[in-house]
């Protein structure tokens with residue numbers, strides 16, 4: 001599709017959004033910048049931008065093929081993809097297969113506890129407030145999403161979990177947990193938006209249990225770039241066969 005990139009619309013912690021000559025499409029640019037603990041820790045992971053762009057493109061194309069509508073249109077450059085313009089629903093949906101991160105701290109759950117069935121939590125998308133945990137009551141009272149939208153987001157997130165748990169398993173990785181964002185298009189359809197990358201999920205090597213995601217950056221575990229590369233290479237072989 002021939003769409004021309006125009007000026008920046010907004011810049012986030014890891015991405016920049018640009019307008020285009022078509023009102024219904026925007027360009028999503030992936031930076032190497034990385035943050036942890038809601039922006040308290042800042043740095044760069046060299047080469048992360050192109051890796052995250054490729055991984056998000058593969059994952060979103062795969063999900064589309066399996067019945068999950070997404071905002072993804074096509075990859076347009078090493079660090080850029082064309083996406084459909086959506087209105088982001090300010091509710092982050094987290095799906096957990098194994099306990100890690102905030103739920104362990106918050107509720108004293110033992111790390112690696114297996115959630116059967118997978119557990120879903122909602123967080124308010126707000127950098128200023130540090131993305132607090134919210135309940136359905138908050139979501140409906142403040143009209144962040146309707147009950148129908150929330151139900152659809154939850155069932156889509158659980159379907160994404162089933163599909164991607166299998167994909168990651170096939171490349172020797174355990175999908176521990178992940179965060180999704182959804183948006184609505186002009187017709188009110190709910191599309192999976194934002195990204196799916198090692199910045200927004202936990203991936204543990206199946207053999208060694210080693211984290212290969214942003215936790216390496218968050219907790220100064222070393223081999224950060226190498227771990228992003230490792231996940232990229234495994235998925236590249238899986239999706240492109242080389």
Ligand code: UDP
Nearest residue numbers: 100101102103131177178179199200201202
């Ligand atoms: N996550 C994210 N963005 C956020 C918060 C969480 O992408 O603002 C992802 C995180 O990478 C993990 C999952 O959501 O894969 C669950 O995160 P958790 O609630 O455990 O918070 P954390 O320990 O990462 O602060």
